[in-house]
Amino acid sequence: MTHPGWGEKWAETPALTVEEPEPGETAGPEPLDPGPDGYRRPPSDRNWVRPPRERVPFWTQRRRTALRAALWAIAALALLLGLVVAWVVYDAVRARAALADAARGVAALQADALEGRVANLDERVARLREDARAAHDATHGPHWSLARELPVAGPSVVAISTLTxxxxxxxxxxxxELARSVELTDPAAFAPVDGRVDLAPLEKVAPDVVRADESVGLAAQRVARLDGQMLPQVRDAVGRLGAQLQSLRATTATAARAADVLPVMLGSEGPRDYLVLVQNPAEPRALGGIPGTVLQLRADEGKVTLTGQMSGxxxxxYKEPVLPLTQDERVMFGRxxxxxxxxxxxxLTPDFxxxxxLAREMWRLETGKEVDGVLTADPVTLEALLRGGGPVYVDEGRxxxxxxxxxxxxxxxxxxEDPATQDAxxxxxxxxxxxxxxxxxGGExxxxxxxxxxxxxxxxxxxSGDEAVNRRLEGTALDGSLSGVRGDSPVVGVFTQGINMAKIAYYLDTAVDVRVIGERPxxxxxxxxxxxxxxKVPxxxxxxxxxxxxGYGEENPGQIRLRSLVYAPAGGWITGAEMDGxxxxxxxxxxxxxxxxSRDIKLSPGATASVTYVMITGKHQSGDVILRVTPGPRPADITISDADPANAE
Known part of the structure; x- marks a missing residue:
């Protein structure tokens, strides 16, 4: 039956027939064989039918979706970190060049300060600022903040940022500020005019110099605190800048102390009187030699005058000690x-x-005059001060x-031979x-x-009798205190006392070698x-x-008799000694x-003697070893080395 409106074409469509299966057959389509890919295909027909999908549980689908999302997130994060690292590395290369230029600028400014050079100062400062700012800008930003948190690269990134x-x-x-102070404190500005030094330039720059020293000290501490597993190149850079800052700190600390102390010592706040012990190292004492001549100087508003002089x-x-002595002093320096x-x-005491x-009290007893401080000098220093000037005139000529x-x-x-002539x-x-x-x-x-x-x-x-001045001098080469430690550095003392009452030690040469032979837990x-x-006695x-x-009454004329005194660092002790092996x-x-x-030594003309002392330092004294030695007629030959294989270069 067809619809009247379907037309002839639809009317000719054959009717659907259903064939009955033969006995023994199963009704339905021809069975499908599974193919190699798991799908079923008719054996005689290339057309195939996709089997219905296996139903996957909901939680399994969710886990697979989360895994795919995590993988994409990891890939994106890896890409992002790669970009950050690449960006940081690129900036680090730029910063390295700028930082190297800045480091050279710092060294140049330090050299200018030491030499008193003021030419092109503004240009040098401007270039330094530009290089430093370029290095800083190249190592800061969001990508550097992110890189700081990375577990491996983080310490290196932090170190680089800190350096810049x-x-x-x-x-x-x-x-x-420190460099510009050079313009006002040029050594030529300290040349006395009519015996007076103009203190105004030094007083003007003193606050800036002190502030600069404090800033350099804080910067050195920041660099010293950097730690962690850094890249070798970064660790080397940290070490180099740390060493440079330590060197710079030595300069700024000296300048700060000088700017702070010199005006007061030269009488800016009222007259100051000083003794000068002119030592003679040809007759050794621990601090150098016997005070052969003692001078009294007065400083008043920069003008220094010689007000007294006496032979030591x-x-x-004196019948009694001018000041009470300790039991240790009596044992050490004669009962x-x-x-x-x-x-x-x-x-005799190495504690200046x-x-x-003691010297101030003796001067008071002899002259009735009080002094505000004491200084030392010797003929070696005097020669260096007068070098470049004309000859000095004496009785027999010049x-x-x-x-x-x-x-x-x-x-x-x-x-x-006459002592009175010598004193004159x-x-x-x-x-x-x-x-x-x-x-x-004298040549400024x-x-x-x-x-x-x-x-x-x-x-x-x-x-100085002024403790405020002494505190500023503490820890410097001018101090001369017997401390045994300076900061975290052990101080070893090697001092010489002459036993001869003679000037035969003019021919004595001294050499000191200090080696680190072990580290303790x-x-x-x-x-x-x-x-x-x-x-060197001929x-x-x-x-x-x-x-x-x-020496008068010497049994062996020409023999040098001396006492060697060796001081261990604070908290340490001397364990043993060998002499000539x-x-x-x-x-x-x-x-x-x-x-x-202590060890007494006798040297015939041309002879040598060597004593090796083994000692232990105090705990936690990891800084460089500092050596104090009695200054002789010629500088001692000094060697300080680290023989520990773990620390050898």
Missing amino acids: EVVDELARGPLP GMMGN QDELARWMQNVT PRAAE VEPGDLSEYLLNGVYLEH IFAGVAEQAFARLSAGR RNMIEALVVAARQGRLLVW DGSRELAVTVGYTS EDQVATMPERLL KETGLTPKKQGELSVA
């Missing part, structure tokens, strides 16, 4: 209280503040400045030297360099300190040498809290 921050902060503040040999023998009964023996107190120390320490005794020559040389220095004819830059070298060698020491270290002495001239040089006994002593070993 430190240099940028220094470039924007204290370094330019004229002060003593007859020589330390406090003779001016020429106050330098103690020697200064002495060139370059020959002055040799003449005062040796020549005067060879040419004049010393007094005349002192007056000429003071007149030249106060007139500014040479004078400052000479004073720096003298302080480093222990020839120039300063003590408690942070202390084991040191080997080798002290070598060599006699044997063929001994017979013609005067007794003043050889053989174990030797020691005379253990103590001065205050410091362990001391």
